Amino acid sequence: xxxxxxxxxxxxxxxxxxxxxxxxxxxxxxxxxxxxxxxxxxxxxxxxxxxxxxxxxxxxxxxxxxxxxxxxxxxxxxxxxxxxxxxxxxxxxxxxxxxxxxxxxxxxxxxxxxxxxxxxxxxxxxxxxxxxxxxxxxxxxxxxxxxxxxxxxxxxxxxxxxxxxxxxxxxxx
Amino acid sequence: xxxxxxxxxxxxxxxxxxxxxxxxxxxxxxxxxxxxxxxxxxxxxxxxxxxxxxxxxxxxxxxxxxxxxxxxxxxxx
Numbered sequence: 001x002x003x004x005x006x007x008x009x010x011x012x013x014x015x016x017x018x019x020x021x022x023x024x025x026x027x028x029x030x031x032x033x034x035x036x037x038x039x040x041x042x043x044x045x046x047x048x049x050x051x052x053x054x055x056x057x058x059x060x061x062x063x064x065x066x067x068x069x070x071x072x073x074x075x076x077x078x079x080x081x082x083x084x085x086x087x088x089x090x091x092x093x094x095x096x097x098x099x100x101x102x103x104x105x106x107x108x109x110x111x112x113x114x115x116x117x118x119x120x121x122x123x124x125x126x127x128x129x130x131x132x133x134x135x136x137x138x139x140x141x142x143x144x145x146x147x148x149x150x151x152x153x154x155x156x157x158x159x160x161x162x163x164x165x166x167x168x169x170x171x172x173x
Numbered sequence: 174x175x176x177x178x179x180x181x182x183x184x185x186x187x188x189x190x191x192x193x194x195x196x197x198x199x200x201x202x203x204x205x206x207x208x209x210x211x212x213x214x215x216x217x218x219x220x221x222x223x224x225x226x227x228x229x230x231x232x233x234x235x236x237x238x239x240x241x242x243x244x245x246x247x248x249x250x
Binding site: 035051052054056057060082093094114117118119120121122123124125126136137138139140141142144146147149150 | 178242247
């Protein structure tokens with residue numbers, strides 16, 4: 001693990017830095033996905049947009065997703081960085097970088113990561129159209145990785161296995 | 174309650190506190206929010222609720238001090 005961690009960023013993302021943070025001498029394949037702000041949506045010209053993030057929950061979802069991906073694919077390293085705040089057309093909104101021994105796992109894990117980010121991260125976007133009109137983009141009901149259900153009441157509580165803590169390196173201080 | 178994005182706009186506030194009876198559930202809290210802020214109703218079907226940053230079912234019982242967040246449909250990436 002080098003330097004930069006997966007996170008929500010209020011500042012512009014530098015894809016080269018994210019890429020560098022996953023490069024690994026044991027990796028034979030590294031995939032970098034860069035999401036950028038399109039100039040059109042449903043035929044309408046977009047001037048820019050604003051991302052709103054429920055940061056506290058997003059941090060947990062990032063850690064859960066990293067953990068899930070590491071369980072599913074034997075990757076070397078993964079970083080996911082998503083922007084928050086106001087962005088212009090062409091700016092980078094998301095970067096996913098994955099390194100693995102072979103390209104197959106790197107592609108699969110990166111594809112899975114971006115697909116899951118879209119449905120499981122508590123992020124909303126408000127697009128700004130010419131004329132200054134701002135509209136919340138249509139989304140999908142959030143599908144995050146479920147937490148174990150709570151016992152109905154204290155008296156029903158039975159001893160449960162304590163959830164393994166996320167790897168220290170994945171949790172932002 | 175914590176209201177995010179469209180829910181924050183519909184409620185006209187970011188945060189508010191509700192005092193609920195014992196054994197109240199996610200649904201109880203959501204009903205209170207909808208009653209207090211009728212504009213939230215247009216989001217009702219697509220809303221998900223998180224307790225302490227984890228999505229929970231509507232029948233989940235709340236505990237004192239829980240942070241209950243109202244999340245409209247998401248659109249990251």
